[in-house]
Amino acid sequence: MPVGPQSFAVQPTPEPSLPEFIPAAPTRIEDSGLPVARLADLLLKHLYFKSPLAAKDWAASVCLPYQTVMPAVQSLVEQGWCQTIGRMAGPSANRDFGESLGYLINDPGRVRARDILARDHYVGPAPVPFLQYEESVRAQVSQADVTAAWLTRALQHLTLNPDLLIQLGPPVNARAPLFLYGAPGNGKTSIAEACADLLGEPIYVPYAVDIEGQIMRLFDPLHHQRVKREPVPGLDTRWVQIKRPFVKVGGELTTAALSPSFDPLMRYYEAPVHLKANGGIFLLDDFGRQDSSPRALLNRLIVALEKRIDYLTLAGAGMAVGAPFEAMVVFSTNLEPGSLVDEAFLRRVRYKIHVPDPNPEEFRQIFERACKEYEVLFNEEGYNYLLERFYKPFKRPFRGCQPRDILQQLDEVAYFLQRPPRLDKELIDLACRSYFVQS
DSSP states (O other): OOOSGGGSOOOOOOOOOOOSOOOBOOSSGGGGTSOHHHHHHHHHHHHHHSOSEEHHHHHHHTTOOHHHHHHHHHHHHHTTSEEEEEEOSSGGGGSOHHHHEEEEEOHHHHHHHHHHHHHOOOOSSOOEEHHHHHHHHHHTOOOOOOOHHHHHHHTTTSOOOHHHHHHHHHHHHHTOOEEEESSTTSSHHHHHHHHHTTSOSOEEEESEEEETTEEEEOOOTTTOOBOOOOOOTTBOTTEEEEOOOEEEEOTTOOGGGGSOEEETTTTEEEOOTTGGGTTSEEEETTTTOSSSOHHHHHHHHHHHHHHSEEEEEETTTTEEEEEEOOOEEEEEESSOHHHHSOHHHHHHSOEEEEOOOOOHHHHHHHHHHHHHHTTOOOOHHHHHHHHHHHTGGGTOOOOTTHHHHHHHHHHHHHHHTTOOOOOOHHHHHHHHHTTSSOO
């Protein structure tokens, strides 16, 4: 039986609410959290790579207001590392005199910039103080109550047993660590990804954070999806608004990836992958298939799971910092959880949910849905032939991914043969013989 709106009383989707945390643009250099000297160094690096720059554009390169960076700009001029060149042509010329004033790096400034770049090669938006980032994570912890109707709606693109839905509801509502286990291809990853959309409104993350003078880059386009909305007046543009993160790692995960990585060439840190999941879902896919043992990975994460804080070591600086960890952790595996870790570890991940193979009725529903997706006319004769020829003789179990995969294969075969995609025996044979290992 598919999960759908008919399974539970339909409830209206909650009205969007204002985010709990909205970063305001600093009006003074002190409010930026950076000393004048640090901000001046960052500005000089930008000017080194692009000179000349109008004051307004120079400030925009570090994502800070013009009036906020002016003390740092004045410091650079006074020390003789750059000079003014009068008003610049272009869009900046329409602004007031100070904003349109151009700045050019000089030879002493180039020497100084190269010295700074030898220390750290970060050239981007000004970093946010780590304390502000910590406060933002705590303020943006998901508070939305997940009802059965909303979970049903989020998973309506999957055909799942209602009993599974009931099991999923409590851990998603509590943002509790969760084991999803079962045969591959039955939707474990899709379930986890759909749950990320239930965790609430978009959140703000900084491009980078400053930790006692060390820069750690946080925003990652690979894991963070920007929200396209009208600009908010007075917003601190050092922050990016993103959807609740869904960060997926697989067999490539090692314990080293759960620590900040220091780039010896660029001379700054990249935030660990699980920290990028703050406010959303951190999925460890194919758990048990990593080079690092399951015990080693859980040992590394156990404090973070229990205390909601993770201690990060900045090896290059010889220091450690306690970082907030507010992500829902999902372990997905096709192995039995008991075969991966002992009872003491399983106790700490209280929810263990089996995602079963679809039964015959569910498999048919999945197949019919896939037919509509690929615009292949469903017919009983073709469907029954598929089961009699490629399933029953081999006692092959049903998997949720198979209908879509088979029909995609059939569609590609038909396109190559310049024939319409249909559930006829020849096309089914060609698709399945190249899909199944044994036929």
